[in-house]
Amino acid sequence: MASTQPFCRDGGSSNKPLCFFGQHCDFWKIRMQTYLEAQGDDIWDAVENSAYVPKIVINNKEETKIKASWTNDNKRKVLLDKKAKNMLQSTLGMDEFFRVSHCKTAKEI
Structure with missing residues (x-):
């Protein structure tokens, strides 16, 4: 028997992505x-x-750059993961959101 719930309750356009409420994950x-x-x-x-982490090489050892020394390109790349994470989170129903709310990066989500 077909579900009585709408398949696509919200979104699905180029401006508003399709919301996920726990069904039809694929x-x-x-x-x-x-x-x-x-x-x-x-x-x-x-x-x-995964998220971009600005690095610097000191004494042949790669270390994370301190935020105060980030270049504009570093800031732009760091922001990309934040944007993706925001887009993903904004498409989730409450139950699905709380399943991934602990995730630190878009890739984890």
């Missing part, structure tokens, strides 16, 4: 990937590769 996942890719290659790369 469908939502494909649609969400397409939505994120349409926001720019850098956004999707942030999801696939």
Whole structure:
């Protein structure tokens, strides 16, 4: 018997992505990937590769840069994960949101 709940309760356009309420995950996942890719290659790369962490090499050892020394490009790259995380979280119903609310990066979500 067919479900009486609407399949796509909200979103599904280029301005408002499809909301996920716990059903049809494979469908939502494909649609969400397409939505994120349409926001720019850098956004999707942030999801696939995880958050960018600015690094610096000191004495042949790679260390995390302190925030005060970030370049504009470092700031732009760090912001990409935050944007992707925001887009993902804004498409989730309350139950789904709380399942991933502990995630620190878009990739974790």
